[in-house]
Every structure is written in C-alpha cells, then in structure tokens.
Amino acid sequence: MFERITRLRNQEPLVHNITNVVVTNFTANGLYALGASPVMAYAKEEVAEMAQIAGAVVLNIGTLTEDQIEAMIIAGKSANQNGVPVVLDPVGAGATTYRTSTARNILEKVDVSLLRGNAAEVSNVVGEQIAMKGVDSGNIQGNHIDLAQKAAELFQCTVVITGQTDVISNGEDTYTVSNGHSLLTKVTGTGCLLSSVIGAFLAIDQNHIHAAVVAVSLYGIAAEKAAQKAGTNEPGRFQMEFLNELAKLNETDGPLAKINHLQKEAHHDRL
Template identity: 45%
Template sequence: MMTIYKIRQQQPLIHCITNYVVANFTANGLLAIGASPVMADEVSEVEQMTSIASGLLINIGTLNQSKVPAMLAAGKAANKQGVPAVLDPVGVGATSYRQEVIQQLLQQVKFTLIRCNEGELATIAGVEWRAKGVDSGQGNIDTIAVAQEVAKKYDTIVVVTGAVDIVTDGTIVKKVAGGHERMTLVTGSGCLLSALCTAALTVEGEPVANLAELLQTYKQIAEDAERNTAYIGSFQIEILNGLEKYSKG
C-alpha cells in the first residue's frame, strides 16, 4: 500500500513552522493528500499546538528572532509528547545566522528526520561547499557517506533530494531516481516535500521504506506534471492534482 494512500487514511494533523514564501503551497499540498495542516509560529501557543499534532515540521526558510524560540519550544514539546519532528534546514549554508540556529536546533531537539539538499547536508556535516542562497549551490561530496555520517551523529533519518534522492538511517540506504528538473522552478516544492515526509512519519510501517516510497511517488508526480503541461504555472497546479490522485490509490 502506498505511503501517500496510508496518509489519506490516517488524516494526520501536521504542525508546520515554515516560511512565508511556501506556507500556502505547503498547506494545499497537505490538504491534497488528506492531511490537516496548521501553520502556527507564535511562541505562546506552539507547545500546545504541537502536543495535539501528529507531526511537526520546522523549516528555517524565512528566519527571524521571534520564530527561533517558537521552533525550539515546539521541538522540545514534540520530543516530550513523542511527536515525530522534521527539520528542513533551508539555505543553511547561506549565512552564519542560519548555521547558528541550526546548531541550536540540533543540540536542543531530537529530530526524527532531516530533509535537505546536498548543499545543506554539506553545511550540517561541516564539509566545504559553495552555497548559493537557498539553492543547493556547488560542491563535490560523497553524498551517501556524508548522509550516513549525519544520520548516525544525530540519531536521525536523513533524506537528501536531488536528481537521485537518498534516504538513510545511517545503516540502510535507499536511492530513488526519476522526477523532472522543472520541479526546481516551483517555489516550495522541496518545502512541501518536507511536510509530506512529516506526514509519512505518522503512518504505520518501516519509516525508511515509507519515505522512499513517498519520494518515488513525488518523482512520478513531477514526471506526470511535465508530460501534461506546457508552462510552469500549470505545472505547479499539476503537483497538487497528482498528490490528490495518488493518495486516492
């Protein structure tokens, strides 16, 4: 049974502390698969919100000084309540502030999953890389080995997305090929994927296998969208359509 179908059956509440650029697309993507999104980042309510959620996503895309305490509070509440927590370290290599925040988060919160691109992985691992804002940038690393190292260090699952996605818990490694590069032209396609991964952690089954299956579905949705559309606006809509279609089995 497909992970995305199991999510629709479960209808999890996903608490997203995410960035304002992608909030709408992320919420609509979760709704398309039958999940319930909530976007709460006020520090005085995040603990309570996380405690009633099925999963927590922390995305640092548009950081500010009021969001960081909320992220830490929500992450600690998730750990206390046994709620899976996902970290999306958007553009962590771009500034020292982002790197400081990610270190705080990794030191104070136990994450079930880190979902990143190669450049973000390299920064977290302390490997040399030329970041390009929130894009992956350029560099040369043994992605699988570094992902395994980070997974073991933080006792977490690492998903690295790219032309070939990698999922590892430090021991098991799964590769997922396919997709289409036009996905990179849709703002928030990676951030939405992090939210979908958060939802995937709420369903029964082996987490690495569930995540790999979700990634394969997402790549299939990208291929379908490319085949069915001429322009990028329609491509974005087709991502949402594909999520609904595949989640219904």
C-alpha cells in the first residue's frame, strides 16, 4: 500500500490548486517536499486549460471571491471532462451562509472525487448545522464515522474528516487513521496542505479511498516525527521540520501507520 509514495515521486504529478491566500506558499512548499509539482492558477481565462493537463485539481474556499468561485467551477468542470480527480476543501463551511452555499454550489455543479474537511465543515455541507468559530471547528459531538458515510453516500465521493482520529469513507469502506500530532493545529494551513497532498496521491492512483488512507497516514507520520525534533512548544520549528519530514517519507514508514478498517459488521481489523 505504501509503495504509492515511491510511485508519486517517480511520476511527480502536477497538482492544480485554487486555494486561499493564507496558505499558498506553505501548500506549494509542502507539495514540493512530498515530490509533487504544484501550480497555483486562479484566472478564469486559464483554469480550464490548466485543469486539463493536471493530475488533480484542488478547490479550497478559504478566501472567497465571486471571480474565484467562477474559476473553481470552470476548473472543476474541465477536470471532470478530462478524467482528472477533483478535491474540495470547504474551509469554514457553516461560519457564514455564503461559505456554506458556495461549497454546496460547487458540489452540485462539479463531480467532486473527494471532500476533505473537519467535522463541522462536513456537517454543515451535509445539512447538519454545527456552530463554527471563524473557520475553525469547536467541540464537535456525534459520530464522525456515521457523518463520513452519510456525506460519501450523499455526494457519491470519498470523504475525509480530519480530527484527533481521521475518518475516510466512500460509503462502502471506512477507515480510521490515528497518526498525527496536536502541533498540526498550531500552524496555519496544515489542513489545506493535507487536501493538496491527498490530491497528489489521487493523481497517481484510481483507488481513491486507498490513496486517501495512505496520504492521511503518511501526513500524520511526518507530523509525529517533526514534533519529536521540534518539541511541543515550538510551532515555528515544527513547521520547518514538518516540511523536512514530508521530504523524507518512504515506503518503510508504512508500519508506523495506525489504520483500522471498519467492516460492515462494525468491528475493526488492523490494515
């Protein structure tokens, strides 16, 4: 399963990001460290052409404008027409009506391959309102596994809900991943970068749920290693070490993955 990291580096997939202004640099550096090739193209005059040649398209609604929304839909439709997977990150859905309606509008007009967000974001996109504080989720109650499965069935895509334990589901198969570190929540853009990292793995693998599980696992493993080097009180150093650890990831990190596969009978088997 973890041979995908070698495949990714051999193929160096082009990941077309229409993302927010806060995370552009970090996202590009993170994708480069991983071994992918990032491109940030936002103009509606060129996004269809860029999406056509990309390995994956990542749509992130963190800093919305009307022009950007139009560009996202153009890029998403072009990706659909050319068999390119599309990742949607509904940043802050639920914080405002505009954000929530924008995420739903994209899901209605674009065939999204994978939806990645925290529980509050996914809940609000699905229609189960949970209070938001800015673009961050607060204390979320409820079953994230049920939520991921519901969203996957509703939108006919793979869903990744990130949190202390990450949940990945396509409605049929569901996995939980317990890798990661709390310092990821102290650095702006780590969730957004994860969406793009997942996009890089989707670009080299048509098995989207397995690609997402590997991406989420390796991302968490890199965070764990970075935290060991940086210490728990140095988020600035953590950010630098995290990029370094993304660059060092390889197939031998597979045994460090803390993955469970949820069977239909509702018991867990170690992957």
